[in-house]
Structures are given as C-alpha cells and as structure tokens.
Amino acid sequence: MLKDPKICFCDDTLPGRLDIKKGDMICYLPYSMGRMKFLWGEDAEDFRPERWLDENGAFQAENPFKFTAFQAGPRICLGKDFAYLQMKILSAVLLHFFRFELKDESRNVRYKSSITLRIDGGLELLASHRQTPDIVYEEEEHLCFKN
Numbered sequence: 001m002l003k004d005p006k007i008c009f010c011d012d013t014l015p016g017r018l019d020i021k022k023g024d025m026i027c028y029l030p031y032s033m034g035r036m037k038f039l040w041g042e043d044a045e046d047f048r049p050e051r052w053l054d055e056n057g058a059f060q061a062e063n064p065f066k067f068t069a070f071q072a073g074p075r076i077c078l079g080k081d082f083a084y085l086q087m088k089i090l091s092a093v094l095l096h097f098f099r100f101e102l103k104d105e106s107r108n109v110r111y112k113s114s115i116t117l118r119i120d121g122g123l124e125l126l127a128s129h130r131q132t133p134d135i136v137y138e139e140e141e142h143l144c145f146k147n
C-alpha cells in the first residue's frame with residue numbers, strides 16, 4: 001500500500017511529540033518507510049530477501065510498526081498468519097515441482113503504483129519441471145506421483 005490515511009477520533013500526542021487534533025487526517029507511507037536507510041540500513045533499496053532470515057536461515061519476523069504491510073496494534077490484520085501460511089504452502093508446492101526463470105533477463109522491471117504495489121506490465125517467467133526422483137512425468141502438463 002502506498003499510503004494509508006487515518007482520521008483521529010480525539011486529540012492526542014504522537015510518540016515524536018507531535019500534537020494532533022480530533023478530525024485531523026494522518027497518513028503514513030509504507031512505500032517510503034520500506035526504503036528508509038535509517039530503518040533498514042544502507043542497502044534499504046536492494047532486493048535482499050535474506051534480510052528476513054536469522055543466522056540459522058530461519059524466518060525472523062520484523063516489528064509490525066517497522067514492517068507495516070499488515071499494520072500493527074489492536075487493529076492488526078486478523079488474517080496475517082493465514083496469509084503467511086498460504087504464501088508458504090503455495091511457494092513450497094510451486095518450487096518443489098518447478099524451476100522459474102525470467103523470460104527476459106535484460107528487462108528493466110519497474111513498479112506500477114496503485115492501491116497495492118504491482119509490477120508494471122507483469123513479470124513473464126519460464127517454468128520448467130524439476131526432475132525430482134519420486135515423480136514420473138507422463139506428459140508435459142501432467143504430473144503423476146509414485147507411491
């Protein structure tokens with residue numbers, strides 16, 4: 001999400017000591033926060049998924065006030081764990097059976113701004129079957145499991 005406006009229900013003071021009034025609109029910018037070097041380090045803009053892993057290679061969750069995709073506090077997304085589980089199951093199944101490569105390595109991949117961040121023009125991949133020993137490939141599109 002590029003920005004997320006909230007309306008204040010009552011006068012309050014933010015942790016940075018900024019006074020806000022009832023009815024004020026406050027926006028925070030997950031897009032910008034996700035690229036801030038003081039939050040994520042000098043390589044903030046690099047695609048480095050390993051930053052989410054600890055020294056043993058296990059996923060380590062970030063503070064939800066820093067990684068705000070699901071927001072934080074009492075109104076945090078109720079489906080967060082479910083969403084992570086879905087992503088893990090789908091990734092595990094797809095990566096077990098297929099190998100993915102960019103169709104065009106030379107393409108400059110860009111964002112497309114919308115309510116959520118998308119890939120401009122999509123991302124074309126070539127998928128090929130992994131030759132796992134316990135699977136028989138009867139036809140190109142048909143996977144068959146051995147017992």
Ligand code: HEM
Pocket residue numbers: 068069070071074075076077078079080082083
């Ligand atoms: C990648 C997937 C998802 C993302 C990024 C996401 C993100 C969010 C965000 C940012 C909010 C807070 C909205 C706000 O208050 O302004 C939210 C709320 C919520 N989400 Fe998700 N969500 C995801 C998947 C799901 C799934 C799969 C479910 C249900 C199975 C779900 C259920 C909810 C519910 C019920 C709320 C309202 C919580 C409340 O207001 O108390 N979400 N989600």
